[in-house]
Amino acid sequence: MTDIIARDKNHIWHPFTQHKTECDPIAIESAKGASLYDHEGREILDLISSWWTINHGHSHPPLVEEIARQAAKLSHVMFAGFTHEPAVTLAEQLCQKLSPPLSKVFFSDNGSTSVEVALKVAFQYWANQGQEKRTNFIAFEGAYHGDTFGAMAVGKGSGYFSLYDELLCTVHSVPYAPTFINDPDVEAIENAAIDALETTIEQHGDTTAALIIEPLFQGASGMRFCRPAFVKRVTQTARNAGIVVIFDEIATGFGRTGTLFAHQQCDVKPDIICLSKGLTAGMLPLSVTVIDEKIYDAFLGDDFSKALAHGHSFTGNPLACALAVKSLALFEEENTLEKIASIEKFHQKFAPSLTRHEKVEQVRVCGSLLAFNLKGQTKGYKSTASLQLRDHYLRAGFNIRPLGDTIYLMPPFCISESQLSRAYDGLLQGLEILD
Ligand SMILES: Cc1ncc(COP(=O)(O)O)c(C=O)c1O
The missing domain is CATH 3.40.640.10 (Type I PLP-dependent aspartate aminotransferase-like (Major domain))
Known part of the structure; x- marks a missing residue:
């Protein structure tokens, strides 16, 4: 894995990245369903569907x-x-x-x-x-x-x-x-x-x-x-x-x-x-x-x-x-819109824990998307909290990439209820690191 990172750093210019200050990228070896796996087999839940692209899940067999x-x-x-x-x-x-x-x-x-x-x-x-x-x-x-x-x-x-x-x-x-x-x-x-x-x-x-x-x-x-x-x-x-x-x-x-x-x-x-x-x-x-x-x-x-x-x-x-x-x-074959409706219901059940949270404001849910803003943190892209949280979440096994002071989940539609519950717990634990 370290070898890949070193080789990456020799030659690759990543998108939307300040290479002087960014942490090393994580080398992903494989992915399945809602999860990414690095070279040591560590799982990272892809809670933003890899820039909102993956919908039925990673390496979904019928698509492969x-x-x-x-x-x-x-x-x-x-x-x-x-x-x-x-x-x-x-x-x-x-x-x-x-x-x-x-x-x-x-x-x-x-x-x-x-x-x-x-x-x-x-x-x-x-x-x-x-x-x-x-x-x-x-x-x-x-x-x-x-x-x-x-x-x-x-x-x-x-x-x-x-x-x-x-x-x-x-x-x-x-x-x-x-x-x-x-x-x-x-x-x-x-x-x-x-x-x-x-x-x-x-x-x-x-x-x-x-x-x-x-x-x-x-x-x-x-x-x-x-x-x-x-x-x-x-x-x-x-x-x-x-x-x-x-x-x-x-x-x-x-x-x-x-x-x-x-x-x-x-x-x-x-x-x-x-x-x-x-x-x-x-x-x-x-x-x-x-x-x-x-x-x-x-x-x-x-x-x-x-x-x-x-x-x-x-x-x-x-x-x-x-x-x-x-x-x-x-x-049609996999009733995907029903899966999305279930994710939305699950988000809605979780939303009150966010609405009550002292560090959270403007909670919102739409389809598979759950989002909120951080209260009292610098707005937009100057938010240092967002970088802190992104790194924390990655270490904890969650691909959650805040957009400034906005935190959101946009998981693949195949995500299970137990994975979502794990994501919600991880999301809340991450907020503990903020002042
Ligand atoms: C609403 C919207 N339009 C356009 C784009 C650009 O798409 P791409 O990154 O594939 O060029 C994006 C990317 O995030 C987007 O969210």
Whole structure:
């Protein structure tokens, strides 16, 4: 194990890591269900599903078999001028689940790029119709949509990317309406956020190509939950002004919030939706941008000038597509939504112990997700408590990676009640180390 760490340190630059101050990484040898195992066989419960990707569980046998089956048949082919059965089946099934007019699927291979595609499509939709003024976007304070340039621009409210500000396109930020259990102010906060959105639209609506929102919760900026009614009001307000609405369901999709897609709880649909992470049950990189038929139609023309100039070497990779099809089937075969409902009930039973806790505030539960904030600790990414806790939890055998002063659990859906009970006990014990 020490050998791997030394070799890693010789050559590897890890994501979102300050290598001068970070502890050594942990070398993982294998994983099964909700657990990771290091080279000494030590178990670490993966309570954040490895950056929210793993949903049915690590190395889930039907998925492992599916990769092997597809790899033996067709592992890759370029996707311009060629197509294949796994991509076609996946596109059909996603469109059927999302329902018309969301009916055109553009493939890419990570969440940031699916957002990039959504932004380019929205921008070009207007340009192709001669509306070249619509070049800006509306996004939410606290939003995170990835780390490529367009995604950084609409995610500037996350606070991660200020260094790059001058390189980014114009984005108008509006307030989100975060809430929690027994929040007395939620309506006032929502009303103020909608007022701010209306003002922004009055000022900039005719130069706005699209609005982008993470429905039901903003992930990376601290698991900030909003009510379904807020998502509905935002969507209707933008749509009344003719603005394209993009839902970023990269984190919220595939069961995390209790329904296959978060927006199914909001009684509204987007014009464009971005999906990734759980799309392949977290086993291979894949993402899609699913687009309204009328937007797609604006890209048709007699030469290339109106076409979308986008595509990557691994667009529509057959292994990843076959895996995604199998993962969708498992939602039915293994009653996955019922498993998520049981996790949610379990979280809800545990939530009062957190609400009563003197070091905890703003407890919230949504589907498989349980989150709260640390009372009296520095807010956001300057929180030193978060690093202290992360290291403590890892030593105790839990992969819990606080987001600033936000602690959360987002386990794989296969987690058992006894593993969850162990996680809750460990979570509470960790809080003891804080002043
Ligand atoms: C809501 C949301 N959008 C986009 C992304 C970017 O996805 P990726 O890291 O696969 O590029 C993330 C990643 O956490 C996310 O949570």
